[in-house]
Amino acid sequence: MEVYADSAATTPVKPEVITKMMDIYETHYGNPSSIHSIGRDARKYLDESRRTVAKFFGVKPSEIIFTSGATESNNTAIKGIAYQQAHKGKHLITSKIEHHSVLHVFEQLEREGFEVTYLDVDTEGIVNLQQLREALREDTVLVSIMFVNNEIGTVQPMYDIDAIVAESNALLHVDAVQAVGHLPIDIQDFNIAALSITAHKFGGPKGAGVLYVKADTPVTYWQLGGEQETKRRAGTENVPQIVGLTEALTLANANLDDNNVHLMNLKNLFIVTLQERSVPFEINGSMTDSTGHIVNLYFPFIDVETMLTLLDLSGIYVSSGSACTAGSTTPSHVLAAMYENDDRAKHSVRFSFNELSTEQEIKYITMEIHKIYHKFKEEV
Incomplete structure (x- = not known):
């Protein structure tokens, strides 16, 4: 998929x-x-x-x-x-x-x-x-x-x-x-x-x-x-x-209202499903004062480059932040401004969706993240 x-x-x-x-x-x-x-x-x-x-x-x-x-x-x-x-x-x-x-x-x-x-x-x-x-x-x-x-x-x-x-x-x-x-x-x-x-x-x-x-x-x-x-x-x-x-x-x-409802539902499903799978993560930003199409998550168990590579191998295409800084090894200036923990940006991934995104896709992403977590958990 x-x-x-x-x-x-x-x-x-x-x-x-x-x-x-x-x-x-x-x-x-x-x-x-x-x-x-x-x-x-x-x-x-x-x-x-x-x-x-x-x-x-x-x-x-x-x-x-x-x-x-x-x-x-x-x-x-x-x-x-x-x-x-x-x-x-x-x-x-x-x-x-x-x-x-x-x-x-x-x-x-x-x-x-x-x-x-x-x-x-x-x-x-x-x-x-x-x-x-x-x-x-x-x-x-x-x-x-x-x-x-x-x-x-x-x-x-x-x-x-x-x-x-x-x-x-x-x-x-x-x-x-x-x-x-x-x-x-x-x-x-x-x-x-x-x-x-x-x-x-x-x-x-x-x-x-x-x-x-x-x-x-x-x-x-x-x-x-x-x-x-x-x-x-x-x-x-x-x-x-x-x-x-x-x-x-x-x-x-x-289609503004319908799309917003759909995206917020997907965002909530994403968060809840990760929680149900006991994957350790924290939300970067706000769940309330935010749009439904962007979810930025901190995964303490893996660095962002490895996570992006493994997700890509699973057919899941995401990024660590702005596409305009692709190829840069500099941590996100956004997360650096938000958190005192300088290491947080090195373990954070941005997921962003559109009105064509589906619940099936969200569940597939969470399933693959769960697999990655257990792989690294076992190695530690």
Whole structure:
């Protein structure tokens, strides 16, 4: 049996999405910037996609920028706001458990003369709100906090974060990559200046993303060339993938409640079945303030490299954390920020599911983990 349990890294492209994309590739292939009829035909699909995405988030179509994915969106928002607002101040705030497409940008900005405060988190991965309040200053121009953590699934108290930042002069950027398809997001409920998503986390194609930028938000856009995306992102739009992103977003929103119930049931089944098999483990993060699709577990009896190898040999495909750090021997910065035990990250595995995951697959995973535990228990 083969089980794909690495959906936080990427999800399979949904058949409906592929069908929509193939139609664009085969029939509506024009450049949306061309003024002839074939170009106008492609422009129609681009404009429809922009309106649909904007409606999903409760914003204006003009506030939607199509990008190549979350890394580009995060880079554009963070650097763009920081550079544009540098005359007002050079103090920035983020958390210690952000994705590297956020953290590495802040580290670069520090090298360029900005000052960055990295907020602590508790053992469930929740940002320290009091520290956020105390960190905000007159010269703070940007706060960037992810909605749902990609390694442990923790949901940040975004309403509280938004309210705290709103009392300051700072702008708020949100990495919502792991939230789409799991949480309803109406940007009108917040005072968010910029928000990033990517299609391949919710059944869409890789290489397609969205950056929402609130109207009148001061951003420096550095990708030059043509006048696409109303002069904010030069380069011919990838209409087939944008249409695929839009279809995936529509499907994720339509089945949000049912998918959430299914995933939470799978998550509970996973935990309970491991307990019934007397496998020693601890949950990294929270069972309550988290989404259903990510479960990060600490197994004290085995190192993560060995566990991943043995699970792979059993046809179970998981990871130790962010796919963007694949091949790195550095322990998870997320778990390092959460726990004083530096060794914990070396024994922790992330399991992440999607709406196609089944109870049979969960039981197979727990059975194989049980076998691995008894093998190592006997060797000890």
